[in-house]
Amino acid sequence: GIAFFMYVELYLVAISFLVLEGDNLDKLFPGAATDLLGYRLQGKQLFIALAAAVVLPTTWLKNLGVLAYVSAVGLVASAVLTASLVWAGVAETGFHRNNTSVLNLCGLPTSLGLFFVCFTGHAVFPTIYSSMKNNKHFSKVLLISSVLCSVNYGLTAVLGYMIYGDDVQSQVTLNLPSGKLYTKVAILMTLINPLAKYALLTAPITAAIEEKLSLPAGGGTARVAISTVVVVTTAVVASTVPFFGYLMSFIGSFLSVMATVIFPCLCFLKIYKAEGIRRIEIAAIIGILMIGVFVAVTGTYTSLQQIIGTF
Structure with missing residues (x-):
């Protein structure tokens, strides 16, 4: 059940990546058609x-070590x-910006959902761990990457709000004026x-489908076929989803909170009930669960309402 939530979450994030590509390229090259x-x-x-x-x-690559270098390019791009x-x-x-509200409680469910979706990489961790040359350093890698991501996300959010205030869009690049070098x-x-x-x-996702169909892991033809189907279906869904921010909020509020908090x-x-759990740990877990349930219920309701309202 937990694995299902993680795979659906990864699938939706893959869709949101394509939506992001479509929105920004459309801004860069308006009016393109074929x-x-x-x-x-x-x-x-x-x-x-x-x-x-x-x-x-x-997506056809068997060796995730090659993808590590590709992902490193993504890290530089974020900075x-x-x-x-x-x-x-x-x-x-x-x-x-003058006349901007510092706190908007109505937007809190959406904001919390977006906050959680920033850390939706957990389902990839086992794949990364197994593909590392020295997986003893995994904890250190996880800590450093989490800190770097948090700092970069925080800076981007603060800068977007400081520059554009309440007018900031779900993708801050859409706020940037067309034609400027920094926009490009x-x-x-x-x-x-x-x-x-x-x-x-x-x-x-590809590995899970291979396992479900009892196919040899990393088999050439099967892997190419499955990954191609995954890419094509995400592209089709992305073409019908015009709301990047709302989709990301839904992923964060429902799937990410379920998989990373609840x-x-x-x-x-x-796991530890039989060994005995200290009262302070139980209190902390109950507190975390209450926050998780609040975000899941309010965020999911709000994001679904926003998504339905766009049709």
Whole structure:
């Protein structure tokens, strides 16, 4: 059951990556269109199809060690994107917006969902652990990557709000003025990031399907076929989902909270119940569970309401 939640979460994050690609390429090249097999592809849908075609070969790779270098490019891209926001603030409006609310309680469920979705890489951890040359360093790698991600996410969020205030969009790159060099750099970095991480995200899904169908792990033809189906289906769904922020909020509120907050607490209680759990630990777990349930219920309801309202 827990594995199912994790795989669905990874699948939806893969979809959101393609939505991100489509939105930003459409901003970079507005009005693009072409005919493909009798269908008219234009704007966002065209670029989602192109992004899917680019990431497809990376999903066929057997060796995750190669993907490590690709993902490292994504890390550099994230840092450059944050630097581009600093550049935008210096060059344009500055870092202070008047008439902006510091705290908007109505947006709290969505914000908490988005916060949790920032750390949805947990389902990839076993794959990374097993592919490391020296997996004794896994804990250290996990700590360093979590700290780096937290700092970068925090900087991006604060910069976006300081520059654009309440007008900040679900993708801050969509706020940046068209034609500026820093906008092109920021969008380029935003495009590189999902492309670099897509294959790493879908690798556990492909492996799980291979195992379910009792196919040999890493078998060439089977792996190519399964990963191709995964990429094509994510592209089709991404083409019909016009709401990046709401989708990410739903993933964070429902799937991420279930997989990273509620299930671990329940598993801990089940595993260590026989040995005896200290009262302070029980109190802490109950507190974490209450926060998790609050985010899951309010965030899921709010995000689904927003998604339905867009149709």
